[in-house]
Amino acid sequence: MLTLTLAQRDTMVAxxxxxxxxxxxxxxxGTSHGVVxxxxxxxxxxxxxxxxxxxxxxxxxxxxxADEEGLQVIGVFHSHTxxxxxxxxxxxxxxxxxxxxxxxxxxxxxxxxxxxxxxxESEVTExxxxxxxxxxxxxxx
Amino acid sequence: xxxxxxxxxxxGERDPMSAVxxxxxxxxxxxxxxxxxxxxxxTIGAVLSHVTERFPAVKGQLLNEDxxxxxxxxxxxxxxxxRYLGGVDAPVVDTDEITLLPAVAGGAW
Numbered sequence: 001m002l003t004l005t006l007a008q009r010d011t012m013v014a015x016x017x018x019x020x021x022x023x024x025x026x027x028x029x030g031t032s033h034g035v036v037x038x039x040x041x042x043x044x045x046x047x048x049x050x051x052x053x054x055x056x057x058x059x060x061x062x063x064x065x066a067d068e069e070g071l072q073v074i075g076v077f078h079s080h081t082x083x084x085x086x087x088x089x090x091x092x093x094x095x096x097x098x099x100x101x102x103x104x105x106x107x108x109x110x111x112x113x114x115x116x117x118x119x120x121e122s123e124v125t126e127x128x129x130x131x132x133x134x135x136x137x138x139x140x141x
Numbered sequence: 142x143x144x145x146x147x148x149x150x151x152x153g154e155r156d157p158m159s160a161v162x163x164x165x166x167x168x169x170x171x172x173x174x175x176x177x178x179x180x181x182x183x184t185i186g187a188v189l190s191h192v193t194e195r196f197p198a199v200k201g202q203l204l205n206e207d208x209x210x211x212x213x214x215x216x217x218x219x220x221x222x223x224r225y226l227g228g229v230d231a232p233v234v235d236t237d238e239i240t241l242l243p244a245v246a247g248g249a250w
Contacts, residue, residue: 023248051248056215056222059242080249091247094213097167 002075002101002116003130004028004036013112015041016079016105023052024105025078027062029071034101035132037071044078051090052078075101075116082108085115087124095119101127160233162192163240171198180239185216186229188239203241204229213244 016024026041042058054076066073085106095102098120106113118125159179164172182188186208193200203211209229210216216223217240223231233239
């Protein structure tokens with residue numbers, strides 16, 4: 001299960017809309033229990049409507065922050081601009097960590113559809129998203 | 142030069158005269174479960190070659206057959222991405238901190 005606030009959900013969707021026509025993306029800082037503490041938007045350095053890549057500088061900075069603040073990088077979000085909120089074969093093949101949460105934001109429908117998955121040895125499982133009304137934060141890169 | 146002397150808290154204690162390699166979570170099972178290891182080599186290519194000799198299971202995740210960096214691996218020397226420092230030829234000195242992070246990429250295609 002992934003726990004996030006409405007504001008964090010809105011940040012992910014807004015990041016993806018701002019990135020149009022390219023895919024938008026970012027990282028999720030949080031706890032090992034799947035609670036998102038901060039959404040960290042990233043530039044899509046692939047600059048593509050079909051693929052994304054997190055900015056390596058954002059990646060390093062976010063991992064360092066996680067260690068310094070006792071948090072973890074627990075996942076990644078990105079958009080599919082013209083297809084559903086489900087991991088593509090590319091997403092599955094390149095999933096970097098079996099413990100991560102993979103959030104997909106589909107902009108092919110309105111309002112945007114946001115879903116979260118685990119990807120373990122190429123097996124995709126959708127997980128529940130619990131919307132918490134707390135005060136977890138987000139940042140803009 | 143100052144940045145070479147900075148010790149980030151998350152690296153923990155280390156030998157100040159050896160370069161240190163920080164290992165990402167996903168590679169730790171194949172690298173003895175270590176978070177950091179001391180490494181040898183005066184270039185990134187030499188460092189990673191020594192690492193793959195010590196941990197053969199990760200060779201395909203670090204280097205291509207031709208010795209270049211794997212496409213889905215980010216390598217940093219202190220704060221700098223080695224792609225902008227010469228790739229496998231990027232220099233390494235004893236006080237450097239090398240960080241490996243898997244590229245985070247994908248997409249609808």
